[in-house]
Amino acid sequence: MYVAATTDIMYLKGVGPTRAKMLAKELSIQTYGDMATHFPSSYLDRTSFQLIEDFSGDQMPSVQVKGRFVTFTVQGEGAKRRLVGLFSDGRSTMEVIWFRRIEGIRKAYLPNTEYIIFGKPTLFKASGRWSMVHPEVDTPGSVATAAGGLRGVYPLTERLRNAGITSRTIFTWVQGVLGALLPSMTETLPPEIISRCRLMGLREAMATVHNPSSAKVLEQARYRLKFEELFYLQLNIQLYGRRRKAATEGYRFPRIGRYFNRFYSEMLPFPLTGAQKRVIKEIHADTITGRQMNRLVQGDVGSGKTLVALFAMLIALDNGKQACLMAPTEILATQHYETLHDLVAPLGINIRLLTGSTRRKERDIIDTQLRDGSLHILVGTHALIEEGVVFRELGLAVIDEQHRFGVAQRARLWKKNFIPPHVLVMTATPIPRTLAMTVYGDLDVSVIDELPPGRKPVTTLLRYEEQRMDVYRSIGAQLREGRQIYIVYPAIKENDKSELHSVEEGYEEIREIFRDYKVAMVHGALKPAEKEWQMKQFAEHKAHILVATTVIEVGVNVPNASVMVIENAERFGLSQLHQLRGRVGRGAAKSYCILMSKMKLASETRKRLEVMTSTTDGFVVAEADLKMRGPGDMEGTLQSGLPVELKVASLTHDGDIVAAARTAAGEVLDADPDLTSGLLRTEMRRRFDRAFDWGRIS
Ligand code: ADP
Ligand code: MG
Secondary structure, three states: OOOOOOOEHHHOOOOHHHHHHHHHHHHOOOEHHHHHOOOOOEEEEOOOOOOHHHOOOOOOOOEEEEEEEEEEEEEOOHHHOEEEEEEEOOOOEEEEEEOOOHHHHHHHOOOOOOEEEEEOOEEEOOOOEEEEEOOEEEOHHHHHHOOOOEEEEOOOOHHHHHOOOOHHHHHHHHHHHHHHHHHHOOOOOOHHHHHHOOOOOHHHHHHHHHOOOOHHHHHHHHHHHHHHHHHHHHHHHHHHHHHHHHHOEOOOOOOOOHHHHHHHHHHOOOOOOHHHHHHHHHHHHHOOOOEOOEEEEEEOOOOOHHHHHHHHHHHHHHOOOEEEEEOOOHHHHHHHHHHHHHHHHHHOOOEEEEOOOOOHHHHHHHHHHHHHOOOOEEEEOHHHHOOOOOOOOEEEEEEEOHHHOOHHHHHHHHOOOOOOOEEEEEEOOOOOHHHHHHHOOOOEEEEEOOOOOOOOOOEEEEEEHHHHHHHHHHHHHHHHOOOEEEEEOOEOOOOOOOOOOEHHHHHHHHHHHOOOOOEEEEOOOOOHHHHHHHHHHHHOOOOOEEEEOHHHOOOOOOOOEEEEEEOOHHHOOHHHHHHHHOOOOOOOOOOEEEEEEOOOOOHHHHHHHHHHHHOOOHHHHHHHHHHOOOOOHHHHHHHHOOOOOOOOOOOOOOHHHHHHHHHHHHHHHHHOOOOOOHHHHHHHHHHHOOOOOHHHOO
16 A cells, blocks of 8 residues: 555554544544654663652653562453552562453463563552553563664553553554655755754654664754754744735834823823833834834733833824724723723723623724724724724734734734734733744744832742641631632642642632632633623622632733632642732732642742742743743743644753754745745645745745
8 A cells, every 4th residue: 555644544554443533532643644753752761670669759650660470360340350460570569450351461471470561650549559551561581682772652641551552552553654654755854954954864863763772863863853843933933024024014103193292291190111111112113114013012910011002002093093902801801991991081082892792882883983983992802803893094903912812813903904003912921032032933022021110029928738727817817808819729620530629629618618708710611701700700899709720810900809829839830820920919908929739849849839939020930930840831831822833842941952943944044035945835835734824925
């Protein structure tokens, strides 16, 4: 049979339709190509072994253990019938469990014979005993003859393991796929880049990464694959950026006029910070070039981004154009509308709110006024980018909390005019500058790196389970002073297996303890309307405590809230904790963020959380997040801004490769700005399929 990277994986020997379905569902592997790029997540030295007594932690990685089977017993009935082998490494024992091929396995493994067992151990809480389901079992002889010194450990899921699919199974399949694909696999990087950057060829890299003969060649192979991934990402991003800068005509806003000046000199409730002034100047400079502005304003929570956006909108108005501000949720949109309305209504500016729940009558007024130009500023949700919303002349679109609006959605805004509006994206996610340029390569970046004076920093405390009652007592004291409280949980529902606190349990417990107060609850499994309603209860002070999952992370402003409690804080990434903390400290009251955690923290985890108690600077937190290994939300946040998912490279750990790939992509575009190279065009099309807008390339 002729096979290609696009051939359905079910045709591979040993796979078939049933397993193919499972592979698609569990690992998104549908084709030969997908299998070839299912890379090991780690590697084990084939000649080193672990001791059972050294196993520890919630999430054990795969291990190799050398020892003997002591006994075999068949336990359970029906579907639960299983073969349990007691395996001893000479110092302690663990259970090895098979649900399938029970009789055959029982006969195959001899007592008093040395075996090497490879798999992922799990701890049974009830018995305190380690066990391994469907591991790979080898005799030392057969391992010794296997090629090379390192064995790849392939990502698997529980379901696949239970179906008898092991890391070895995947390895065998990958080898089968490579055998079929490698001979005709062609190089995906231009030869001059391969030689200039001294990269390993594609075929060798693919073969090596799945079956490395040494750590050194593995490193070279992984470098090559990461480089390739990042190179094309950079090419995509820079191409967008250059096209936009070179070709997209934009409005000129030369006038700083009546609205801007009157607001600045008469209405501004406080002086602007230096950083706010600088960023407003950067925005104005963009709007006089005659090209479209696409600017990202990064500023920590509370740095005053709204005011910067308002000044930008006033510039548009002074030049006879309209402006809009789009927020990710109805609550946020409403809050923005109210704030802005109070500020600008005295200037005679007509501002309105458009969301999914705007009434027909108001909607008609908006439609009419948008078209005749008498509506100056429209604030709203996604509703703003719908077809039916037609401006007379939209000069500036502001998007708040960008990470829910992708490139494609921004592009829809452009289509609202003959000349595309200037676009200002605001985010509170602190991303170190170099990385921001990588992720938002098609945007220019401004940073508001200064907080307004007189802010009382939020006091952050780390508290353990045994101090829970003290924490509740402090909450009670704050409630009696009329303050409101957030409590954030890592899970929605209770789950026997994990020890995580859940918002549903929390809701019951908190209602029980604080009987005199109203408790609202928000989590991702609620219907949007219910979520909005619950949030509103809290925002309007009809509820005193809000129990929630991280859905409240973005932008909500309830100045009266003075305490943020985060349950199982060890489970959150630092940047996420920082975002959550930013929900308090917005009013006059002294505010607190309480990180709750279980008693026994690994020292690394403790150090991570201590970053939070030691600084309130978002950029310091972000830098620490990049350096320390924790729940990888920085990587996740960064990747959510990308047009493709990265398979081997990490934006947070491969900074040097990111830089090298960026330079190389820049040089390629300098030499070939229209991307005429057939190889590059083919690869770009293959990789960015939908995400890549070919219409914008000449
Ligand atoms: P964010 O950057 O998180 O969106 P906001 O724009 O909501 O921050 O501003 C947070 C608070 O700080 C608001 O109450 C706002 O009025 C206030 N603020 C903004 N700029 C200044 C300033 N220069 N001086 C004092 N307070 C300011
Ligand atoms: Mg804001």
